[in-house]
Amino acid sequence: MVIENEKKNSDKKFFANKELVAQDEEKEKRSAELTIANKELAFQNDEKEKRAAELVIANKELAFQNDEKEKRAEELIIANKELAFQNDEKEKRAAELTIANKELAFQNDEKEKRAAELVIANKELAFQNDEKEKRAEELIIANKELAFQNDEKEKRAAELTIANKELAFQNDEKEKRAAELVIANKELAFQNDEKEKRAEELIIANKELAFQNDEKEKRAAELTIANKELAFQNDEKEKRAAELVIANKELAFQNDEKEKRAEELIIANKELAFQNDEKEKRAAELVIANKELLAFTYVSGHDLQEPLRKIQTFATILLESENENLSEDGKYNFQRMQLAAGRMQQLIDDLLAFSRISTTELKFEKIELSVIIEEVKAELRDTIQEKLATIETTGLGSANIIAFQFRQLMYNLISNALKFSNPGVQSNIIIRSRIVTGSQLNIEKLSSEKTYCHITIKDNGIGFEPHFSERIFEVFQKLHGKEVYGGTGIGLAIVKKIVENHNGTIIATSELSKGATFDIYIPAN
Amino acid sequence: MLLKELNILLADDDTDDCIFFKKALEDLIIPTNLVAVHDGEQLMDLLMNANNELPHILFLDINMPRKNGFECLSEIKLNDKLNHLPVIVFSTSFEQEVVNSLYNNGAQYFIRKPSEFLKFKEIILQSLTLVALGDITQPIRENFVLKAQ
Numbered sequence: 001m002v003i004e005n006e007k008k009n010s011d012k013k014f015f016a017n018k019e020l021v022a023q024d025e026e027k028e029k030r031s032a033e034l035t036i037a038n039k040e041l042a043f044q045n046d047e048k049e050k051r052a053a054e055l056v057i058a059n060k061e062l063a064f065q066n067d068e069k070e071k072r073a074e075e076l077i078i079a080n081k082e083l084a085f086q087n088d089e090k091e092k093r094a095a096e097l098t099i100a101n102k103e104l105a106f107q108n109d110e111k112e113k114r115a116a117e118l119v120i121a122n123k124e125l126a127f128q129n130d131e132k133e134k135r136a137e138e139l140i141i142a143n144k145e146l147a148f149q150n151d152e153k154e155k156r157a158a159e160l161t162i163a164n165k166e167l168a169f170q171n172d173e174k175e176k177r178a179a180e181l182v183i184a185n186k187e188l189a190f191q192n193d194e195k196e197k198r199a200e201e202l203i204i205a206n207k208e209l210a211f212q213n214d215e216k217e218k219r220a221a222e223l224t225i226a227n228k229e230l231a232f233q234n235d236e237k238e239k240r241a242a243e244l245v246i247a248n249k250e251l252a253f254q255n256d257e258k259e260k261r262a263e264e265l266i267i268a269n270k271e272l273a274f275q276n277d278e279k280e281k282r283a284a285e286l287v288i289a290n291k292e293l294l295a296f297t298y299v300s301g302h303d304l305q306e307p308l309r310k311i312q313t314f315a316t317i318l319l320e321s322e323n324e325n326l327s328e329d330g331k332y333n334f335q336r337m338q339l340a341a342g343r344m345q346q347l348i349d350d351l352l353a354f355s356r357i358s359t360t361e362l363k364f365e366k367i368e369l370s371v372i373i374e375e376v377k378a379e380l381r382d383t384i385q386e387k388l389a390t391i392e393t394t395g396l397g398s399a400n401i402i403a404f405q406f407r408q409l410m411y412n413l414i415s416n417a418l419k420f421s422n423p424g425v426q427s428n429i430i431i432r433s434r435i436v437t438g439s440q441l442n443i444e445k446l447s448s449e450k451t452y453c454h455i456t457i458k459d460n461g462i463g464f465e466p467h468f469s470e471r472i473f474e475v476f477q478k479l480h481g482k483e484v485y486g487g488t489g490i491g492l493a494i495v496k497k498i499v500e501n502h503n504g505t506i507i508a509t510s511e512l513s514k515g516a517t518f519d520i521y522i523p524a525n
Numbered sequence: 526m527l528l529k530e531l532n533i534l535l536a537d538d539d540t541d542d543c544i545f546f547k548k549a550l551e552d553l554i555i556p557t558n559l560v561a562v563h564d565g566e567q568l569m570d571l572l573m574n575a576n577n578e579l580p581h582i583l584f585l586d587i588n589m590p591r592k593n594g595f596e597c598l599s600e601i602k603l604n605d606k607l608n609h610l611p612v613i614v615f616s617t618s619f620e621q622e623v624v625n626s627l628y629n630n631g632a633q634y635f636i637r638k639p640s641e642f643l644k645f646k647e648i649i650l651q652s653l654t655l656v657a658l659g660d661i662t663q664p665i666r667e668n669f670v671l672k673a674q
Contacts, residue, residue, distance in 0.1 A: 306617045310541050312640035317548070320642065345640060352618070375621075378667035382674075404622050 006128060013118065017139060020111065024146050027104060031153050034097060038160050041090060045167050048083060052174055059181050066189050073182050080175050087171050094164050101157050108150055115143055291358070298355040301348045308348065312341045343486070350490035354475075357405050357497055367403055369396040369433055369455065376410045383418050389427035396433050399453045400525060401502060409498040410457075412491040413518055417459035419485060422513065430458045435524050443521065445505045451524040452504070458517040463510040472508060530556040531657060534580035536568040536597065537561065537615065538589045542638070546584070549646040555653055565592025569600060572607055579610060582656045585632075587616045587623070595630070602631040611661045613652050613671075624670060633663060634671045644673035 055076055122136040319326075319334055326334065373393055377384065384391070391414070399406075414429060421427035433455045439448040446452060464472065464479055471477050473496040476489040495518075499506040504522030535546055543561050550557050560580065562568045568585075569592065571577060583601075587594035594614060601607045611633040616623070619637045627635055634652055639645050648671055663669075 302618060306539075309617055309638060309640045313541075313545055313642050313645065316640075316642040341640070356620075374667070379670075381667075382672065407621055 006125070009121070010125075010129070010132060013121075016114075020143075020146075023107075027150070027153070030100070031156075034157070034160070037093070038163070041167070042163070044086075045170070048174070049170075051079075052177070055178075055181075059185070063185070063188050066185075066192050070185055070189065073178070073185050076178050077182070080171075080178050083171060084175070087168055090164060091168065094161055097157055098161065101154055104150060105154065108147055111143065112147070115140060294355040294358045297351055301352040301355065304348050305345070305352075308341060308345055312338065312345070315341065343488075346486070347488050347490075350488045350494070353408060354490055354494050354497070357408065357494060357501065362402050362405075362501060364400050364402055366398050366400055367406070368398045369431075372401075372403070372407050372410055373414075373431060375407055376414055379411060380415055380418065383415065387418055387421055387427045389418055389421065389429065391429045391431065394430070394432045396431070397435065397453070399433070399455070399522060401522070402498075405498045405501060409495050409520075412495050413457045416491060417457065417461055417516070419487070420461040420463075420516070421459070422461050425460060428460050430456070432456050436521075441521070443505065443507070446521055452521045453524045455520040455522075456517060457520075458515065460515040463512050463514050463516045465512050466510065469508045469510065473506070529657075530558055531582065531653060532578070532580040533557050533559045533653075534568075534571070534583045535559060535561040536563075536565070536583065536589065536594070537586040538563045539586070542586070542615075545642065545645055546649070549642070549649045552646055553650050553653070555650070555657065557653070564590045565594070565597045568592075568597055572601065572610075579607070581611075582653065583610055583612045585612050585614050587614060595626070598627065598630050598632055609661065611656050628663075628666060628669050631663065632669075633661065635669055636671050639673055641673075647673040 055072075058072055118136060119140070122132065125132050125136075315334065315338055319331075319338075323331075370393060373391075373396070377391060383389075414431075417429045418427060433453060436452055436454050437448070438446045438450045438452060441452070441454075468479060472479065473492050475493040477493075478485075478487065478489040496506055499520055499522065502522040504520060506521075507519045508516060509519070510516035533550070535543065537543055537546070543563075546561075547559060550559055560571075562571055568583075572579070585594045585597060589597075594616075598612055598614070601610060601612060608631070612631070613634045613636060614627050614632045615636050615638055617638050624635050634655075636648055636652065639648065651673075652671055
């Protein structure tokens with residue numbers, strides 16, 4: 001009975017050992033798998049690091065190529081999430097391995113306790129079975145070896161746990177880095193947009209500047225042309241200036257010559273002025289002498305009138321009372337004497353008139369010409385009636401005249417017109433006046449700037465040959481014998497003198513038997 | 526028809542002219558009474574004497590000694606008693622200014638002494654006739670100078 005029990009115990013021990021060996025084998029397989037898994041993880045981690053480095057480079061690349069980078073960043077986020085998910089899975093596996101290791105450690109403790117029990121049992125069995133003892137000793141050694149191996153595996157599991165934590169930490173860091181890169185990318189995208197807007201604005205600004213540039217270039221071209229023109233003008237002016245300098249020298253020389261000449265002229269002028277003064281003194285003396293002569297003519301003429309008139313009157317009384325006592329020859333001689341006395345009377349009258357217009361005061365007044373002409377017509381009334389003459393006056397105005405002289409002038413001209421009327425033709429005299437400017441007249445003696453009163457006396461009498469038109473105004477000039485037309489030849493001289501006293505001029509125009517026209521021009525003011 | 530005798534006063538210093546005047550009046554058919562003075566002072570004394578009857582007409586020469594015809598005419602025309610007296614001025618010469626001045630001073634007529642005696646008589650008759658007809662208002666200017674036909 002005891003032996004049988006002992007055999008049963010030995011079987012039991014044998015099977016227990018086998019079970020332990022099988023468990024050990026399982027553990028080894030499991031350990032090898034873990035090692036492979038860890039290597040795989042380490043490899044994957046390395047790959048991820050490389051990938052991250054590439055991402056940094058890629059991100060830098062993306063900073064310049066915005067759209068691509070954003071897509072890549074999104075892909076990175078997805079990849080990161082995948083990695084995070086894989087990491088979680090690995091952590092769970094690691095936790096499971098830790099629990100399995102703790103179970104193995106507990107089983108190892110239990111086995112050590114059993115081994116100790118088996119040592120006691122083996123010692124007891126030493127007596128009974130050497131084989132069993134040897135085998136027990138080997139098993140102990142094997143167990144020791146296994147325990148050692150288990151310890152090693154535990155250490156390795158702990159190291160893996162630490163390595164996994166490190167990887168998890170690195171993963172977190174990379175996620176943070178990826179998030180930062182996303183933000184950096186968005187910022188870059190925003191800056192890019194801003195820069196594009198700025199670029200568009202700059203394009204517009206550039207176009208504007210380009211337009212302005214073109215305009216300035218055109219202006220510059222124009223200015224260049226203008227500058228050339230100015231430069232040309234400048235050259236011309238310099239040439240001109242040079243010419244002027246020469247001309248100035250010439251003028252300066254001429255000036256000097258002229259000054260010398262002027263000095264000579266000043267001396268000559270002084271001499272002339274002296275001579276002029278002498279002449280003026282002489283002229284003044286002559287004027288006085290002339291006035292004295294005219295005054296003498298006037299006084300003598302005036303005083304001669306009275307005795308002459310008495311001679312004439314006594315002659316007529318004698319002729320009347322003694323008519324019967326005179327012979328025919330005596331009567332004829334008496335008539336000749338009376339004619340001579342008559343001419344003497346006329347001569348005295350005319351000389352008086354001539355001297356009067358030279359000696360009396362020249363008093364100008366504004367007078368209506370019609371008044372003067374009416375007075376003259378009244379004076380000549382008898383002759384006008386005798387000749388059945390008509391005197392037409394048209395457009396007569398006023399004139400600035402010496403009244404008594406102008407009356408004398410009109411008297412002489414009208415009485416001449418009546419005297420030299422055409423026999424058998426009714427005498428017609430036309431008198432008119434107008435105001436004209438000298439420039440309208442073109443008469444040598446008149447100023448073209450002054451205004452003149454132009455008086456015309458036109459008759460239809462016998463007229464005279466044109467070449468006498470100036471001579472008739474000279475004193476004592478007559479065109480007819482005194483037997484045909486009486487007169488002294490002083491009348492028109494008086495007319496001319498009066499016109500000259502009025503600072504005017506008189507022009508006679510005629511043709512034989514075609515009437516005569518006298519045009520008088522005196523200043524209107 | 527018997528005309529009323531005209532009292533004529535002549536103021537002229539020239540003896541010959543006085544003879545001509547007297548002779549002319551003698552030849553006229555008009556009854557006249559002639560008084561002659563020979564200078565201006567005599568004339569004015571005569572006219573101013575209240576005892577003397579005023580003449581019907583005065584023939585006045587211009588050139589007289591002591592007081593000339595112009596002065597006498599002015600005094601007469603400025604005197605209320607005398608200014609209605611018709612004054613006919615006589616002169617050898619004819620000057621328009623003188624004539625105008627006489628007209629303005631109120632003379633009745635101007636006569637230039639003619640050199641023919643017939644004309645002298647004629648013009649005296651003409652002036653006396655005008656006055657005898659009572660025409661003693663001053664004529665218009667153009668009729669102021671009397672002339673023989």
